[in-house]
Amino acid sequence: MNYTLHQLEIFKKIAELKSVTKASEQLFLSQPAVSIQLKNFQEQFGIPLFEIVGRRLYITEFGEEIAAAAAKILNEVEAINYKSALFEGQLAGKLKIAIVSTAKYVMPHFLSDFVKQNEMVDITMAVTNKMSVIRSLEDNDCDFALVSTIPKKLNIERIELMRNRLYFVAGKNFKFTENNSITEEFKNALFIFRENGSATRLAMERFLVKNKIEVSRKMELSSNEAVKQAIIADLGISIMPIIGIRSELEKGELQILKVQGLPLETNWNIIWLKTKNQSLVAKAFKNHLEKNKNQIIDSKFKWFRKVSY
Structure with missing residues (x-):
């Protein structure tokens, strides 16, 4: 053979x-x-x-x-x-990261230089919803997780990376009057939700309940990209993180609805179990983040820090 x-x-x-x-x-x-x-x-x-x-x-x-x-x-x-x-003195091994789907617009920028500097490090990055990410962390299936809300039941350590801001988003043809009651403005709107287990969905549900906004029509989609494309097609409206819609806003395909109480603000955090016996690769990546996170944010996300609606 x-x-x-x-x-x-x-x-x-x-x-x-x-x-x-x-x-x-x-x-x-x-x-x-x-x-x-x-x-x-x-x-x-x-x-x-x-x-x-x-x-x-x-x-x-x-x-x-x-x-x-x-x-x-x-x-x-x-x-x-x-x-x-x-x-030969090189850093070598595997790095496993689980991230919530909105973080796919963020995490690659924090990985880029580390990967270029360490050619023998292999990266596995699972992109899913918050519930699955936390389960991956609990089951010791990953070295790090990137989330926008901290799990309260886990004994973790974390590095705070950057803000996550969520706004009401609609297609370019959606008619909205700021001075009117949002209850009246959204009366006949189709609300587009992420799936159960999504942190974005949870934030949206809490906002709607707090502001007594009645949802008579709804759609559920399993990714932010799917939600974005549905809104561009004027199917409905949703609360979305602004980090993933920069291009569509600049092209006028989407609009931010100026609603009182928004944006909702959280922070993206890289987290790991305190009891985790970290590999040399994981320790090196953690040191890379601690040393370079501010520089990465300044160079890659300058536009995001200046956005104001």
């Missing part, structure tokens, strides 16, 4: 996703290239690794065994690379 590490990686990913197309997307390879490598890998075994039933791909029992072995081999290779880098 003469299979390569590249073929092992490809088959492992196909076995995980049960799809050549999805595997090619995640590996940043063309579908034909992945199909060819899968064919070449299969030809080295006398027993089928997979089968196609209808249009679906199924991994055989033998294929599952090979995929598990491939995962072990690839992990060992990765460990060898990390150890080699460490002996």
